[in-house]
Every structure is written in structure tokens, then in C-alpha cells.
Amino acid sequence: MNYNLSAIVAIDRNGAIGRQGQLLCHLPADMRHFKETTMGHSIVMGRKTFESFPKGALPGRQNIVITRKRDYCPEGVTVVHSIDEALASATMPGEVFVVGGAEIYNATFPVVTTIHLTVIEHEFKDADAYFPRIDLRSWTIVSREEHPADDRNPHPFTFMTLKRKKAATAATGAN
Numbered sequence: 001m002n003y004n005l006s007a008i009v010a011i012d013r014n015g016a017i018g019r020q021g022q023l024l025c026h027l028p029a030d031m032r033h034f035k036e037t038t039m040g041h042s043i044v045m046g047r048k049t050f051e052s053f054p055k056g057a058l059p060g061r062q063n064i065v066i067t068r069k070r071d072y073c074p075e076g077v078t079v080v081h082s083i084d085e086a087l088a089s090a091t092m093p094g095e096v097f098v099v100g101g102a103e104i105y106n107a108t109f110p111v112v113t114t115i116h117l118t119v120i121e122h123e124f125k126d127a128d129a130y131f132p133r134i135d136l137r138s139w140t141i142v143s144r145e146e147h148p149a150d151d152r153n154p155h156p157f158t159f160m161t162l163k164r165k166k167a168a169t170a171a172t173g174a175n
């Protein structure tokens with residue numbers, strides 16, 4: 001692997017990420033954070049997440065969209081048909097970002113080494129899409145920034161960066 005694979009996601013207190021194909025709420029500060037973090041990089045997403053974008057491909061980034069449909073070719077997108085092909089197709093420098101949704105977060109979670117996590121301090125009752133459970137014993141919180149709700153952002157939220165802890169290497173007593 002010659003790239004760092006990161007996930008970037010906004011979850012609520014229960015790990016929910018979406019409902020009925022859309023985000024749980026509109027948080028302009030998180031949109032800005034997403035844009036600043038991913039700009040200039042390759043972003044990998046499922047076909048359903050891509051189709052939830054109101055204006056199609058996100059500018060300034062390589063948009064890699066995973067689908068099983070063989071005749072899918074929207075404008076401005078690198079279309080691929082498997083997770084492996086998605087990761088092999090990334091051409092922009094630095095981190096490669098998995099940007100959702102639930103299916104793609106689940107499939108890539110074992111190989112993600114960084115999570116750019118926004119925790120929305122709210123419980124959305126009618127959510128139907130979730131991020132994989134994060135076991136904090138396996139992750140180090142390297143940054144954390146709390147924000148109150150304000151007139152544009154309806155809920156308090158926290159930006160966090162998590163790095164996966166290196167697996168302990170087995171003791172090599174005998175050889």
C-alpha cells in the first residue's frame with residue numbers, strides 16, 4: 001500500500017451517518033471542514049453517496065465512485081467496480097479519503113489508518129445508515145476540537161482525528 005487510507009465521516013452519538021440516502025442534518029462548519037480536509041486528494045465513495053451530492057462530482061478532488069453497474073459513467077468521475085480497484089485508481093497525492101457511505105465505510109474499515117471524525121452531539125431517531133463501531137482501545141485520539149451550536153450549526157459537534165494503534169508484534173522468544 002503506497003498511500004495512507006483515511007475515513008472522513010460525521011456520526012451522531014449512536015454512530016449514525018444518514019437516513020433515506022441523505023445526511024442526518026446540515027452543519028455548514030462540517031461541510032467546510034470536509035472540503036478543507038479533502039481538497040487536492042482522491043476521495044472514494046459508493047454510488048449512493050455520489051448520487052446524494054446535489055451538484056455531482058466535488059471539484060478539486062479525484063472522485064472515485066464504486067458501483068456494480070457496468071454502464072455507469074457520470075461526468076467528472078473515476079468509475080470502478082470493486083474496493084481494490086478504487087484504491088488502486090487513486091492518483092492524487094497524500095491521503096486517500098473514504099467518504100462513505102455505510103457500505104463503503106464497512107468494507108474499507110479494516111485497512112483505514114486514520115479517521116477524521118465529526119461527532120454531532122445529538123441522537124437522530126430515524127437514522128438508517130451507520131459507521132462501523134470504533135473501539136477506542138485500537139485508536140489514539142491525536143486531536144480534538146469542540147464547538148458549540150450556533151445560529152448556523154444546529155447541534156454542538158466535535159472534530160477529532162484518530163490514528164490506528166500499531167498492532168503489538170508477537171514476542172519472539174524462541175527461534
Ligand SMILES: NC(=O)c1ccc[n+]([C@@H]2O[C@H](COP(=O)([O-])OP(=O)(O)OC[C@H]3O[C@@H](n4cnc5c(N)ncnc54)[C@H](OP(=O)(O)O)[C@@H]3O)[C@@H](O)[C@H]2O)c1
Pocket residue numbers: 008009010011016017018019020021022023024045046047048049050052066067068069080081082083099100101102103104105107129
Ligand atoms: N455522515 C457522513 O459523513 C456520511 C458520508 C457519506 C454518506 N453518508 C450517508 O450514507 C448513506 C449512504 O450509504 P449506503 O451504505 O446506503 O450507500 P453507499 O455506501 O454510498 O453506496 C452503496 C453502493 O456502492 C456500490 N458498492 C458497494 N460495495 C461495492 C463493491 N464491493 N463492489 C462494487 N460496488 C459496490 C453499490 O452500488 P450499485 O448499487 O450502483 O452497484 C452499492 O449500492 C446516505 O444516507 C448518505 O447520506 C453519510
